[in-house]
Amino acid sequence: MKSPELKVVEILQNNHIDIAATLPCDRIKCLLPLISKNIKTIPLTREENGVGICAGVFLGGGRPVMVIQSTGIGNMINALLSLNLTYGIPLPILASWRGVYKESIEAQWHLGKRMPAILGAAGLKFTIIDSQKDLGKIDAAIKDAFNNNHPHVVLISPSVWEGSSCEVPEVQEILPRFSELKLNSEIRKPVMTRYDAIKTATGIAGDEEILIANLGIPAKELYEIKDRELNFYMLGSMGLASSIGLGLALAQEKHVYVIDGDGSLLMNPNALIGIGAYNPDNLTVIAMDNGTYGSTGNQETATCSQIDLEFLAKASGIKDTVKVHTEAELKDALLRKAGFIHAIVKPANARCGEIALSANDIKKRFMGAIR
Ligand SMILES: Cc1ncc(C[n+]2csc(CCOP(=O)(O)OP(=O)(O)O)c2C)c(N)n1
Known part of the structure; x- marks a missing residue:
């Protein structure tokens, strides 16, 4: 039986x-x-x-x-x-x-x-x-x-x-290994805004590539800068932008760029751990680090003075990380499709209108284009 x-x-x-x-x-x-x-x-x-x-x-x-x-x-x-x-x-x-x-x-x-x-x-x-x-x-x-x-x-x-029994799979012991975090990182005074950085990303992302924008102002900024079918605008589920990106990268072949935020990544660092387990070639997370919860009025986050997100990404196993301060540096990192781009940006929100698409429209349009 x-x-x-x-x-x-x-x-x-x-x-x-x-x-x-x-x-x-x-x-x-x-x-x-x-x-x-x-x-x-x-x-x-x-x-x-x-x-x-x-x-x-x-x-x-x-x-x-x-x-x-x-x-x-x-x-x-x-x-x-x-x-x-x-x-x-x-x-x-x-x-x-x-x-x-x-x-x-x-x-x-x-x-x-x-x-x-x-x-x-x-x-x-x-x-x-x-x-x-x-x-x-x-x-x-x-x-x-x-x-x-x-x-x-x-x-x-x-x-x-009840009554089920199975052969217990062999237990994997922790692997003896040597870890080394070889990373010198300097966070300098920000010179670009998130809007500038998103604009740079839309200039690099090809027509066949995917852009996922975090909830709040980043999604509105992307919508205003360049609305396109392969944009997925998040409206809620704070913390899951990069997780959605990982799922997309694993399920299909197009390149996925995620526009994430420092507050959101700190809410769900599990997203980085998940990505570090796979390091998919077709995934680039752009962590827009403005040191604040920008969308809710620029309240300070722990990246403002405490945490370096690039270290967190590296410690999570993400291989190809880079820190950028200027649009030229961001462009280079995007062109080489780095795994994790730590973009240091000013705490500034562009004045943007609402996204004139329902959630269902965003999904249907996106899924129609991804085929
Ligand atoms: C679970 C949950 N908590 C709080 C909020 C309110 N909220 C919406 S956007 C946001 C700030 C996101 O900050 P960050 O990820 O740094 O992105 P930024 O807006 O700075 O680009 C917050 C706190 C929410 N939507 N969901």
């Missing part, structure tokens, strides 16, 4: 799922290795980051799934609503539902028992599976997500896996 784990993997394969973004739960420890054996798997460091990566995969023509613990949904709600629901981006999520069935960990109780009410109140579709005979409902949930362009959470009770 087929194990429940094998049934789940077959359902994923029958639905042509090509990327699984995962973060472990003890109850699915037999499912996870089976998934990674059969489907390209992206290990996550925080679930919210997976929402961005999976959105990028979908925009790039792929069919992602997330496989996580239900607690991770607590880390994802803003992204699911301000990215997936806003643009109409599908995402099937298989969540090991903790906190209710035979749960001894007290920390799981509060979120676990409220999870259906939280999902319902958030307007997120969900399905509960509490026995093996209901596993077929995963198929229906995946189809609902992709046919109706929204997330669909499947809460799977640990009762489904």
Whole structure:
């Protein structure tokens, strides 16, 4: 007889799922290795980051799934609503539902028992599976997500896996290695604005290349400087611009330039860790570092005097990093398609109008052009 784990993997394969973004739960420890054996798997460091990566995969023509613990949904709600629901981006999520069935960990109780009410109140579709005979409902949930362009959470009770056993995969020990951060970095007084830098980027990006703009003023500046079909304007989900970029870079071949911000990268440094694991040739993150949360009124961030973002990118494993202060330096870095460009810019916001496109228009136009 087929194990429940094998049934789940077959359902994923029958639905042509090509990327699984995962973060472990003890109850699915037999499912996870089976998934990674059969489907390209992206290990996550925080679930919210997976929402961005999976959105990028979908925009790039792929069919992602997330496989996580239900607690991770607590880390994802803003992204699911301000990215997936806003643009109409599908995402099937298989969540090991903790906190209710035979749960001894007290920390799981509060979120676990409220999870259906939280999902319902958030307007997120969900399905509960509490026995093996209901596993077929995963198929229906995946189809609902992709046919109706929204997330669909499947809460799977640990009762489904009771009696499961599997060979424990060989445990990978930490690799003995020597790390060296060979980087001398000088941050000088900024001379260009973010607007100047975005203008430079639009001058370099070819017609067939992708530009993703961070939420707030950067998206409006890009829209005003050069609106084009292969621009993806973020409207919410702060912190996920570079995660979306990674998903897009992994799912298709066009070059992806991400216009990110210091506040956003500090909110989700997991994005850098994810990129450092893959270093895709077709991804350039331009970190527009104005030392402030520019879009909300220039409140100081930790890059103003404390953190050097290029060091953070390097420490995360990103190979080709560079710091630029001038448009000429930025141009050079863009032309050689560096992995991470730390652009030191003034805290200045151009006066721009609103983006006259709905989220759905942005998505549809972008996906039409990417084919
Ligand atoms: C989770 C969340 N917290 C706060 C905000 C408000 N907010 C919108 S844009 C922004 C600033 C982004 O700063 P940064 O990434 O440095 O980019 P900049 O605007 O300076 O280019 C903030 C705090 C938000 N949209 N979402």
